[in-house]
Amino acid sequence: xxxxxxxxxxxxxxxxxxxxxxxxxxxxxxxxxxxxxxxxxxxxxxxxxxxxxxxxxxxxxxxxxxxxxxxxxxxxxxxxxxxxxxxxxxxxxxxxxxxxxxxxxxxxxxxxxxxxxxxxxxxxxxxxxxxxxxxxxxxxxxxxxxxxxxxxxxxxxxxxxxxxxxxxxxxxxxxxxxxxxxxxxxxxxxxxxxxxxxxxxxxxxxxxxxxxxxxxxxxxxxxxxxxxxxxxxxxxxxxxxxxxxxxxxxxxxxxxxxxxxxxxxxxxxxxxxxxxxxxxxxxxxxxxxxxxxxxxxxxxxxxxxxxxxxxxxxxxxxxxxxxxxxxxxxxxxxxxxxxxxxxxxxxxxxxxxxxxxxxxxxxxxxxxxxxxxxxxxxxxxxxxxxxxxxxxxxxxx
Numbered sequence: 001x002x003x004x005x006x007x008x009x010x011x012x013x014x015x016x017x018x019x020x021x022x023x024x025x026x027x028x029x030x031x032x033x034x035x036x037x038x039x040x041x042x043x044x045x046x047x048x049x050x051x052x053x054x055x056x057x058x059x060x061x062x063x064x065x066x067x068x069x070x071x072x073x074x075x076x077x078x079x080x081x082x083x084x085x086x087x088x089x090x091x092x093x094x095x096x097x098x099x100x101x102x103x104x105x106x107x108x109x110x111x112x113x114x115x116x117x118x119x120x121x122x123x124x125x126x127x128x129x130x131x132x133x134x135x136x137x138x139x140x141x142x143x144x145x146x147x148x149x150x151x152x153x154x155x156x157x158x159x160x161x162x163x164x165x166x167x168x169x170x171x172x173x174x175x176x177x178x179x180x181x182x183x184x185x186x187x188x189x190x191x192x193x194x195x196x197x198x199x200x201x202x203x204x205x206x207x208x209x210x211x212x213x214x215x216x217x218x219x220x221x222x223x224x225x226x227x228x229x230x231x232x233x234x235x236x237x238x239x240x241x242x243x244x245x246x247x248x249x250x251x252x253x254x255x256x257x258x259x260x261x262x263x264x265x266x267x268x269x270x271x272x273x274x275x276x277x278x279x280x281x282x283x284x285x286x287x288x289x290x291x292x293x294x295x296x297x298x299x300x301x302x303x304x305x306x307x308x309x310x311x312x313x314x315x316x317x318x319x320x321x322x323x324x325x326x327x328x329x330x331x332x333x334x335x336x337x338x339x340x341x342x343x344x345x346x347x348x349x350x351x352x353x354x355x356x357x358x359x360x361x362x363x364x365x366x367x368x369x370x371x372x373x374x375x376x377x378x379x380x381x382x383x384x385x386x387x388x389x390x391x392x393x394x395x396x397x
Contacts, residue, residue: 004384005376006036009107014099014367015155015302015342016060019377020107023068023078032384033082034091037064039379041084048086054377055086059296060304062086065100067107075126075133076114079104083261083296092296094249095174095205095262096127098305102163102367105136106145110371116140130173132204135166147370154276154343155302160368167204167309171360174206174262178360180247184319190242191253193235199320200247203313203349203360205306206263208243209321212292219269219290222277223341226292226299236265236294264307265294270325276343277301287339288327289315302342309363312336312349317358 009020019040026033038044041062042053055062064082071078081100083092105123108114114123118140125134139146139161149161171178180202188198188208199209212219215232226232243263244256268291271284293300293307303311314322315336326336335346350361 002381003378004381005378006040007375008040008377009111009374010054010372011065011100011103011107011369012156012372013097013101013103013369014153014305016063016097016099017056017372018063018065018097018100018103019054020065020067020103022111022113023066026066033066035384036379037082037084037091038089039383040064040377043084044087044089046087050086055084057086059083059086059298060099060300060302063097063100064091065097065104065107067104067111067113069113070124070126072126072133075124077104077108077123078126078128080128085260085296090260092259092261093129094259096129096132096306098165098204098307098309098365099367101125101127101134101305102136102165103369105163106138106369106371109140109145117143121145130204132170132173133168135168137164137166138162145369149368151366151368153366153368154340154345156368160370162366163369164366165305165364167363169361170204170309170313170363172202173204173306175202175248178202178313178358180206184317184358185321188239188242188246190235190238193238196239197321198239198243199314199317199322200243200263201310201314201317201320202247204309204363205304206247206249207266207293207307207310207314208239208247208263209266209268209311209314210239211321211325212267212269212290215267217267218272219267219292220272220274221292223299223301226294233294233297237297239265240294260296264304264310266307266311267292268311268322268325271327271339274339277341280343282339282344287337287344288329289322289325289336290339292340300341303338303340303345305365305367308338308340308345308347309349309365311338312347313351313360313363316349316351
């Protein structure tokens with residue numbers, strides 16, 4: 001049977017890669033999207049390599065983004081993020097990807113979805129997964145998004161033009177509340193593993209944070225070492241299921257098992273000397289907190305940006321698990337430097353307290369992005385339905 005070709009762009013955003021589709025090139029019926037995305041990425045793949053698709057075998061390289069006209073007056077585009085499982089036939093829309101968010105404004109400009117002139121652009125991005133607004137600011141080069149610049153980000157070789165992402169009012173992106181349980185810190189009963197002090201925070205994405213020392217680890221382990229520790233991964237998976245129910249993301253443990261992405265599980269420790277994946281040294285006095293994150297069952301080589309933003313917000317919440325290990329500063333507006341496997345990530349986070357209620361005002365960071373190629377992605381016609389070949393006009397499902 002023939003293959004179907006669908007217009008697409010392959011982009012790097014921060015430390016992630018994704019296929020980016022114009023919404024008008026996909027079936028109108030969103031129920032038809034999953035088979036298209038699975039086939040394009042190359043999932044499910046029991047070998048974990050996705051060689052028959054565009055994926056790279058790990059969660060940060062197994063992503064799809066969909067961009068179209070905005071459905072909100074305060075945004076220029078709608079952006080939907082899809083996390084494609086590597087080994088299972090699952091597509092998860094429950095959270096956003098901060099890294100790929102950095103490529104959405106440039107994509108919109110380069111595709112002509114948003115008009116801009118001059119030296120700089122501001123694209124207001126509505127992320128449909130979280131119903132949150134992200135302001136994307138970046139330079140233009142002859143009317144297109146600039147790619148050359150001097151910003152280096154941990155996990156990506158070379159430098160690029162900076163994209164400033166401002167997450168407006170990031171609290172409650174998944175659950176509707178910055179603190180889904182109403183508490184900054186509490187004890188979580190993890191079935192089969194005991195009780196642990198945690199902070200469950202929802203800012204840009206839902207996360208459950210625990211101290212590394214409560215898990216019996218240093219907090220500076222490499223992703224490879226963490227992935228090889230089957231007992232730790234099993235414990236963290238149990239954490240995720242318990243936190244999902246506690247945060248109201250899922251009603252039952254069985255339902256939580258089906259939600260593979262959120263909540264993220266982060267374990268934190270104080271500033272420590274450590275080595276990056278390249279062997280470079282991170283000095284304890286150059287960072288404010290050390291963090292590691294697990295999502296979709298995999299330890300991240302570079303922290304997901306939405307989880308990093310959530311970690312920075314949590315660091316500002318007095319009494320939280322993250323706050324207790326973060327370096328104390330007299331300047332509550334100073335950016336927070338997070339040590340991670342690929343280096344140091346700097347995140348700005350602003351919070352305020354109204355009476356007994358905490359409120360996250362904004363989180364911001366810089367990324368780089370680049371269009372890698374455009375054209376068509378080919379999928380087996382036998383794996384998808386409702387998709388016509390090579391059309392730019394809307395396709396009826």
